[in-house]
Amino acid sequence: MERVGVFICHCGSNIGAVVDCARVAESVKDYPGVAFSTDYKYMCSEPGQEMIQNAIREHNLNRVVVASCSPRMHEKTFRACVAKAGLNEYMFEMANIREHCSWVHAGRNEEATEKAIDLVKMAISKVCNNEVLMKGHAPVTKRALVVGGGIAGIQCALDIANNGYQVDILERTPSIGGKMSQIDKTFPTIDCSACILTPKMVEASSHPNIKLITFAELEKVDGYVGNFEVTIRSKARSVDMSKCTGCGTCMTKCPGKADDEFNMNLRKRTAIYTPFPQAIPNKPVIDRESCLKFKSRKEGKDVCGVCAKLCPAGAIDYEQQDELFTERYGAIVMATGYEQFDHSIYGEYGYGKYPDVISGLHFERLVNASGPTQGHIVRPSDHKEPKTVVMVKCVGSRDPEHGKSYCSRTCCMYTAKQATMIRDHCPDTKVYVFYMDVRTPGKLYDEFYNRTREEYGVEYIRGRVSKIYQDGETLRVKGEDTLLGRQIEIDADMVILANAMIPNPDSERMAQIVGIGYDKDGWFTESHPKLGPVETHTAGVFLAGACQGPKDIPDSVAQAGAAAVKVCALLSKDQLETEPTVSKVDNKLCSGCGLCVPVCPYKAISLETIQERVAGKTIERQVANINGSLCQGCGACTVTCRSGAANLKHFTNAQILAEVDALCQTIL
Amino acid sequence: MDYAYFPGCSLESTGIEFHMSAKAVTKALGINLIEIPDWNCCGASSAHTRGHWISLALPARNMAIAEAAKLDVAIPCAACYARSKQVEVEVSQSAETRAKIEEIIGRPYKGESKARNLTDILYRDLGVDKIAAKVVRPLDGLNVLTYYGCLMTRPPELACDDVEDPVSLDEIMKALGANVLQWGFKTECCGGSLTACRPKVGLDMTQKILDAAIKAGADCIVTACPMCHSNLDMRQAQLAKHDHNYHMPVFFITEMIGLALGMKQKDLGVDRHFIATEEVMCKLEEYEQEQIQKMMNEGGEA
Amino acid sequence: MTLNERQQQNEALRSEFLRRSGVDVSKCYQCGKCSAGCPVGDHMDIPTNKIMRLVQMGLIDEAMQSSAIWLCASCVTCTTRCPKGVDVAHVMETLRQMAKDHNCVAEKNIDKFHTVWMNILHKMGRMYEPGLIVGRNMVTGNIFQDTSFGVPYLAHRKLKLMPYKSNNIDEIKRMIEKAEAMDREEGGAR
Numbered sequence A: 001m002e003r004v005g006v007f008i009c010h011c012g013s014n015i016g017a018v019v020d021c022a023r024v025a026e027s028v029k030d031y032p033g034v035a036f037s038t039d040y041k042y043m044c045s046e047p048g049q050e051m052i053q054n055a056i057r058e059h060n061l062n063r064v065v066v067a068s069c070s071p072r073m074h075e076k077t078f079r080a081c082v083a084k085a086g087l088n089e090y091m092f093e094m095a096n097i098r099e100h101c102s103w104v105h106a107g108r109n110e111e112a113t114e115k116a117i118d119l120v121k122m123a124i125s126k127v128c129n130n131e132v133l134m135k136g137h138a139p140v141t142k143r144a145l146v147v148g149g150g151i152a153g154i155q156c157a158l159d160i161a162n163n164g165y166q167v168d169i170l171e172r173t174p175s176i177g178g179k180m181s182q183i184d185k186t187f188p189t190i191d192c193s194a195c196i197l198t199p200k201m202v203e204a205s206s207h208p209n210i211k212l213i214t215f216a217e218l219e220k221v222d223g224y225v226g227n228f229e230v231t232i233r234s235k236a237r238s239v240d241m242s243k244c245t246g247c248g249t250c251m252t253k254c255p256g257k258a259d260d261e262f263n264m265n266l267r268k269r270t271a272i273y274t275p276f277p278q279a280i281p282n283k284p285v286i287d288r289e290s291c292l293k294f295k296s297r298k299e300g301k302d303v304c305g306v307c308a309k310l311c312p313a314g315a316i317d318y319e320q321q322d323e324l325f326t327e328r329y330g331a332i333v334m335a336t337g338y339e340q341f342d343h344s345i346y347g348e349y350g351y352g353k354y355p356d357v358i359s360g361l362h363f364e365r366l367v368n369a370s371g372p373t374q375g376h377i378v379r380p381s382d383h384k385e386p387k388t389v390v391m392v393k394c395v396g397s398r399d400p401e402h403g404k405s406y407c408s409r410t411c412c413m414y415t416a417k418q419a420t421m422i423r424d425h426c427p428d429t430k431v432y433v434f435y436m437d438v439r440t441p442g443k444l445y446d447e448f449y450n451r452t453r454e455e456y457g458v459e460y461i462r463g464r465v466s467k468i469y470q471d472g473e474t475l476r477v478k479g480e481d482t483l484l485g486r487q488i489e490i491d492a493d494m495v496i497l498a499n500a501m502i503p504n505p506d507s508e509r510m511a512q513i514v515g516i517g518y519d520k521d522g523w524f525t526e527s528h529p530k531l532g533p534v535e536t537h538t539a540g541v542f543l544a545g546a547c548q549g550p551k552d553i554p555d556s557v558a559q560a561g562a563a564a565v566k567v568c569a570l571l572s573k574d575q576l577e578t579e580p581t582v583s584k585v586d587n588k589l590c591s592g593c594g595l596c597v598p599v600c601p602y603k604a605i606s607l608e609t610i611q612e613r614v615a616g617k618t619i620e621r622q623v624a625n626i627n628g629s630l631c632q633g634c635g636a637c638t639v640t641c642r643s644g645a646a647n648l649k650h651f652t653n654a655q656i657l658a659e660v661d662a663l664c665q666t667i668l
Numbered sequence B: 001m002d003y004a005y006f007p008g009c010s011l012e013s014t015g016i017e018f019h020m021s022a023k024a025v026t027k028a029l030g031i032n033l034i035e036i037p038d039w040n041c042c043g044a045s046s047a048h049t050r051g052h053w054i055s056l057a058l059p060a061r062n063m064a065i066a067e068a069a070k071l072d073v074a075i076p077c078a079a080c081y082a083r084s085k086q087v088e089v090e091v092s093q094s095a096e097t098r099a100k101i102e103e104i105i106g107r108p109y110k111g112e113s114k115a116r117n118l119t120d121i122l123y124r125d126l127g128v129d130k131i132a133a134k135v136v137r138p139l140d141g142l143n144v145l146t147y148y149g150c151l152m153t154r155p156p157e158l159a160c161d162d163v164e165d166p167v168s169l170d171e172i173m174k175a176l177g178a179n180v181l182q183w184g185f186k187t188e189c190c191g192g193s194l195t196a197c198r199p200k201v202g203l204d205m206t207q208k209i210l211d212a213a214i215k216a217g218a219d220c221i222v223t224a225c226p227m228c229h230s231n232l233d234m235r236q237a238q239l240a241k242h243d244h245n246y247h248m249p250v251f252f253i254t255e256m257i258g259l260a261l262g263m264k265q266k267d268l269g270v271d272r273h274f275i276a277t278e279e280v281m282c283k284l285e286e287y288e289q290e291q292i293q294k295m296m297n298e299g300g301e302a
Numbered sequence C: 001m002t003l004n005e006r007q008q009q010n011e012a013l014r015s016e017f018l019r020r021s022g023v024d025v026s027k028c029y030q031c032g033k034c035s036a037g038c039p040v041g042d043h044m045d046i047p048t049n050k051i052m053r054l055v056q057m058g059l060i061d062e063a064m065q066s067s068a069i070w071l072c073a074s075c076v077t078c079t080t081r082c083p084k085g086v087d088v089a090h091v092m093e094t095l096r097q098m099a100k101d102h103n104c105v106a107e108k109n110i111d112k113f114h115t116v117w118m119n120i121l122h123k124m125g126r127m128y129e130p131g132l133i134v135g136r137n138m139v140t141g142n143i144f145q146d147t148s149f150g151v152p153y154l155a156h157r158k159l160k161l162m163p164y165k166s167n168n169i170d171e172i173k174r175m176i177e178k179a180e181a182m183d184r185e186e187g188g189a190r
Helices: A021-027 A046-058 A071-084 A098-102 A109-127 A151-162 A193-206 A292-298 A306-310 A360-366 A411-425 A445-454 A507-514 A553-571 A636-640 A653-667 B016-028 B044-050 B052-068 B078-093 B095-105 B118-133 B168-175 B199-215 B226-241 B253-260 B278-301 C003-009 C011-021 C033-037 C048-056 C060-064 C077-081 C088-101 C108-124 C129-140 C147-155 C169-186
Strands: A004-009 A034-040 A063-068 A092-096 A136-139 A143-147 A166-170 A210-213 A216-224 A227-234 A257-259 A268-270 A323-329 A331-334 A338-340 A357-359 A388-395 A430-435 A459-462 A467-471 A474-481 A486-492 A494-499 A501-503 A541-543 A575-578 A583-585 A605-614 A617-626 A646-648 B002-005 B032-035 B073-075 B115-117 B143-147 B220-223 B250-252
Touching (some): A004 A021, A004 A046, A004 A109, A021 A109, A046 A071, A063 A071, A063 A109, A071 A092, A092 A098, A092 A109, A098 A109, A109 A653, A143 A151, A143 A553, A151 A166, A151 A193, A151 A210, A166 A216, A193 A210, A227 A331, A331 A507, A331 A553, A360 A494, A388 A411, A388 A474, A411 A430, A459 A474, A474 A494, A474 C033, A486 C033, A541 A553, B016 B032, B044 B078, B052 B078, B073 B118, B078 B226, B095 C169, B118 B168, B118 B253, B143 B199, B168 B220, B168 B253, B199 B226, B220 B226, B220 B253, B250 B253, C011 C088, C048 C088, C108 C129, C108 C169
Parallel strands (some): A004 A063, A063 A092, A143 A166, A331 A541, A357 A494, A388 A494, B002 B032, B002 B073, B143 B220
Antiparallel strands (some): A216 A227, A227 A323, A257 A268, A338 A501, A474 A486, A605 A617
């Protein structure tokens, strides 16, 4: 015999100002199964919870419905509350009359109240069909995987490792270091980027709890929180890491040449290379696209081989192949970073064809002592020092029509930093910055910006640039000073565009591999914009750094630490509770058609052979079998099953139909 | 290749060279232009200043006549093209607009007959290779600037070429053998009708373009718009009164093709320009002589 | 006068502008790219972005009375490059049409040029340059403007001396009148 208690929450005025809560409580008083119903201002408060517990005891309730906010807010609270009063926590249902009702129907109080009554009746009908369920347990693999070896990934791995857990860093390029290794100085302190990054890189590479997996990519992720099974593709380096001593002799005579991507293609590199002098591991790889040997092999020949001849350790291995291997991890941190927006979509800025119109990251390489110009600021076309530099902000950012709608957050500061660096290196060079807004919400950021104008004499002009074109030796920049209300033309020797930050171009594919969400621009989606900034909707997968949205170094490092804490909290457990809301198959109904097997995204379903006695004879037939520890309760199998044999516990066909019936009865 | 042909008002007067050369050149290249009988003015920049429906109705009548003959319309003038393309796009996208337009013009028009810029037909439908194959007198050694103006590439949804860096004129000129210079004024506005109704403003805009052309070291400018041509060619005399002495010949693209195809200046209308084109012709001849001389010398040495 | 009073005054014009233009000017965030690329920018009494600002603030009367909207050459550079997808050129055009209807045209000569043009179309169906120049000079009072081109025009055989008159001028007249009536009826709404 069901004895349901119904509790209607006002949520202050959030619900109470729209929905007549007392009327809702009154109208379900005599609904089948209901033994008690009432309303209260804050059901989630301590007195509210006590009210529920007292009612359970006084009225001998065996089921509870709370009509309040979204289950995402307080389902946990109320489940714990009813459990304290002796009920199984799954004998509880929540009707969302806030997000689903009062907030969206404000001003239509009568209809909102009617809808709230319907929602509550549906919840009552469902809870009457609820069954006692028990949570399960699964072991935890005490090792984490950090995908991406930039500053966010390195910091996150160090924090996890220092807490005593094993952690692997998976890096796609030949070295860890990421974008920060390409940057010359960092704002607002102008410390040398490499000087503060390389100690972290060294620490990560020598930490006993950290393993670096470089020049490798994520191939597949199976399993679930606490027990991920990750397949990794280790790309062929063509260099035997165990033999190579990192002496660098192989690179001295290599005749193969390619654009040096680390230096933004401002110079060439050899085909066998390490991306930069402080690379970790400092062992080269062969870029097979530009290696003469591999190129000649495509044409059926086999030439060169200089590096193999030179290598004193015999580490060059032209026959190496990509290798796939699988590792188990308890948690995954995505730290795949960002890329720079490509300004060549802008025809009015020359479609990327003018050599002296460069991006912010190009400038970082130009001004870096180990860069293509040994740190001399010269323009790419003729290597002359520019006497006038124009900087343009928001290129690709805040441009929903041609680029991205968002603000990239870092450009105001990196532009100010680069402007001061130009004034430091070339005191006779004039620097103009075209801006729309200056956004400097960071510690000591606005002070830095003001010094850029006041002490460094950088001229800020408020307005977007409409056109840049090559005019003989110089670039003509056409803008508007919107404060003066006057068109401005400047002859510049070099133009630096503050390009937007965009996600790693591979981010969407990676999100699909790991099974996390991403937004319209490809940034990974956090589980809650305020309260879950490093978590994702997939348990056990966390976010660090710019893969979640444009971020500067301090924010990336802070977020990496936050993600590490979440990982450690997870790995500190010996066992994880698993939800009992998984699918089960009724063998009597299952026809063994197997349709559910391929639709299961977690590979939790297999066909097994059972023996049955039919009309006195023993027969064998196949039925679907669900592995409860793999099943994540998505319900895909239940809607695929044609005989209705598959049922998701806590969301059974009977429960859902009871809700539908409840709703239809009020309509009819 | 058959097209209905809508020359537009300018091509009967100030832009008559475009008319003459377009007809001569298309004939030589195997494009058959059939002039729309009793066509009317497209409304130019005046109609759309007055109202939306009047700006659509005027070109719609011409398009409807062409559609009845099941022909796309070749339009040399950039302004006529933009106005005609506008109605074609709006009618084909909205049944409501189509019904209204048909009511106004009293003829059926479904937007099936397409407005095509003549330059685009030469560049895309015919192709530069076919033009190059017919060149008998290459424009080698001639430094030209291509000038598209605003209406060939804007608004972008009507454009027949890249909006910021159009290439059709460049590619045709290269096929004719000319040396195409680069500048930042390909799609700048020449001033349009402002030269006629606010001369100070309009002339200033024309002057900026001429200044840039001189700075770029061009022998001449090549355009595909009669308005641009008339502003750049005719207004140089007016600028001279303000102590700016220019001598920058301005050609229509079809005149250039005609010259390279060996046609007579007179047949193309080149002799009707305000700014004399002799230097350009001389330069072409000198270059030709030089090349012949060079070949003979090399032949002698060998 | 306070801003709210000025906006109050403009309430009717503001809704007329919205109806006729269909442009959501609230999208404009005043980056100034429209003004920066405007080929007529040097000569405008109010830069394009400030016209947009006036419209955004609902001060339609000021925008309508500007000379800038008439100097706009309709080259559409502003719309093409606008990062927010605002049809700036169409805003300028709507303001011109409204200025005409509300009798506050700041650039009378430019407006008259268009009137003469439309009158000739109405009579002939095609443009007739000598008629355009003479007609314009009559209404603007600049009797001799561009007449110096007459002789060279003739010398260069560029002028069509006799106007072409359409064989179907009645059809064209009817069409123009119908379209103009529809524009009046809808207030030029797109």
